[in-house]
Amino acid sequence: LRKVLCLRRKFASGVYMMHTRETAEKRIRQLNEDQHPLGQYLVDQLRIVDRAKSYLDTPIRPEEPLDIIEKTILASEHRSLLQTLIDELGRIDRNEALSKSKQEICVTEFGARGDGAVDDGPALRKAIAAAKAAGNGVTLRIPKGTYRIEQMDSSRNHLLFAGLRDVVIAGEPGTTIVGTGVGTLLRVENCHNITFKNLALDYDPLPFTQGVITEVYADECAVDWRLDSGFAPLTAEPFASKKDGFGGKILDIETGRVLSHHGLEIVSFVELGNGLFRLEGDPAQYDNGLDEKLIKVGTPLAVHTRGIEGRPPAVWVASCKHIDLYNINLYASYAHSYLLNDNEAIKLFNCSVEPRPGTNRLTVSNADGFHCRSNRQGPYFSGCKAWRNCDDTSNLYSRAVSVDHILDDTHFVLDARFRPEDKTREWQPDIRAFREGDLLAFIDPNTGNMDGLVTIRKMSDYDWHGHRMLMVEVSESLPSIKSQEDLGKPFPVPKNFEYLYKEDPSEVFEHFVVNLSTKSDGFVMRDCTFGENSVNGTKLKASHGIIENCEFLRHAGEAITFCMRLTWQEAFAARYIDVCNNLFDSHAGIDSTIDYPGPGRFHYGPSYMTGIRVTGNTFKGMEQGSFGLSLHNLRDSEFSDNEFSGSLTIFDDCQRLQFRGNTRNGEPLAAPDIAPLF
Secondary structure, three states: OHHHHHHHHHHHHOOOHHHHHHHHHHHHHHHHHOOOOOHHHHHHHHHHHHHHHHHHOOOOOOOOHHHHHHHHHHHHHHHHHHHHHHHHHHHHHHHHHHHHHOOEEEHHHHOOOOEEEEEOHHHHHHHHHHHHHHOOOEEEEOOOEEEEEOOOOOOOEEEEEEOOEEEEEEOOOOEEEEEOOOOEEEEEEOOEEEEEEEEEEEEOOOOEEEEEEEEEEOOOOEEEEEEOOOOOOOOOOOOOOOOOOEEEEEEOOOOOOEOOOOOEEEEEEEEEEOOEEEEEEOHHHOEOEOOOOOOOOOOEEEEEOOOOOOOOOOEEEEOOEEEEEEEEEEOOOOOOOEEEEOOEEEEEEOOEEOOOOOOOOOOOOOOOOEEEEOOOEOOEEEOOEEEOOOOOOEEEEOEEEEEEEEEEOOEEEEOOOEOOOOOOOOOOOEHHHOOOOOEEEEEOOOOOOEEEEEEEEEEEEEEEOOEEEEEEEEOOOOOOOOOOOOOOOOOOOOOOHHHHHHHOOOOOOOOEEEEOOOOOOOOEEEOOEEEOOOOOOEEEOOEEEEEEOOEEEOOOOEEEEEEEOHHHOEOOOOEEEEEEOOEEEOOEEEEEEEOOOOOOOOOOOOOOEEEEEEEOOEEEOOOOOOEEEEEOOEEEEEEEOOEEOOEEEEOOOOEEEEEEOOEEOOEEOOHHHHOOOO
């Protein structure tokens, strides 16, 4: 046992890293020859591991202090990426052995009928409990049919999969699960080695309704709107319970794509009869009345309930390891369609967010398609689709948390308040995104300095002025950290620094903590289609990733934005990402930026992005005054063999960018074309 533990320590420390990497490559080659379904995933992960090693081997620039810290972080990331790859190979071998048992459970054994009429929730929950108890590779079968769920648990979940291990949940083409309440439809928590297959997910009643604008009163910020047949009026649930207005999204008359994230903010309505409503906007948000070029007679308008109490995602996967989703098709959601957080090696194959085929639905939800926060490795998207959701199609990031109180130089109380058992869904930092052994960076937003790089030794709850917070014991003494308590702020405060900075530019802020183990390292988007949504194709604040052979189509915003937003406490910028052989046919192409409120203020991480390779892509649709590239805060990156359209602007806070072999509108692109700041 001592020898085994010693070997494990050496593997973790990198002593045998080359040997394990070579062994992994041989096994991956064999699995590819056998056409294993995870073959491409393994190839992509090995590519990411090797790229991280290549950057690790580059010389340190002593004139750039952050470069030394970057190399320290990179070594940890490389070890973690390689270990996850090796773990996945072990999982494949384990599942091959488990598959020989051929044990099955069917939901019909527990009384599920799948006729769309009765409440199948109790029967499905019993079947899930039986599958959890069985484990060992059991398959839980859900035959073709419509399974209606009338009741939710105390945390507002229709179906909860918690603590399952070594289980396959297998639907069939035509297996549909329908939720009837304002809650999460499918929640997966603390599971290991789980596979979901062939499920369609929907709601009844829908979380949105839709109709057509019949009259515009621009000066009064109001429209008359006729409800489409078959959709719920605003006087019915779930709309009747919402007290603070609705979001109205404007869609293109000809194509149906979502035109803007800021459509019509509805503060009140009047029912006029015969399916006609007068929708009244907030005049304070429209200085010159409604934009009649955007909002006009005949325009489709969808009305959403994103702000409804709880803001539940439809699919919520949290704190899981090695979880695969195949052919999960989502047709409606109250907020984010998929919320993925604190997972390791989560993979989605041919999963979708789109209006239900065969219907006249205009949209899916008024939030992100794939919202990915603080994941430990991944997610991996292959052949996935996000279409006509009214926000970003995908968003990958982690959050910084404040230091609220200091017990001594190694014990710190952090503002991580959200817990799975909480009934509310406030968007506080999630305590599950911290584990013993995680690598933490303590950052001073007043100076931009990283004043500590330590690991978590122990964790526990801590009551701070009546608020349940997280106390961490760290590996080294940090004597110069500032807390909210030190600054005379003994209460949790909203961390929307985009506005706090503007209100008091001289305010001193406490240190922030970034968990460097939860940055979605190893994410991949391959052969995916994202489009016709109200904001961006994807927002990336993740590291060590690949975006390849995807289509980004007719977004209202940028196809890809590498950014860090103060508004969302986003921590650490995009690093080491390959963007290859994609089609960008959108309002705008690729931008990179880090929000800064003004001189003397800094973000929670390095002040730049690095290691972005954009090669072999086609940019279309940006000729009418929009941009193909708009780059801030980017270093040591490459743009080669791309066909651009639109303007190309590189600002003077970029450093060491390489451009070669690119064209624009069919003509070779020379360096002066990127002037004046190239």
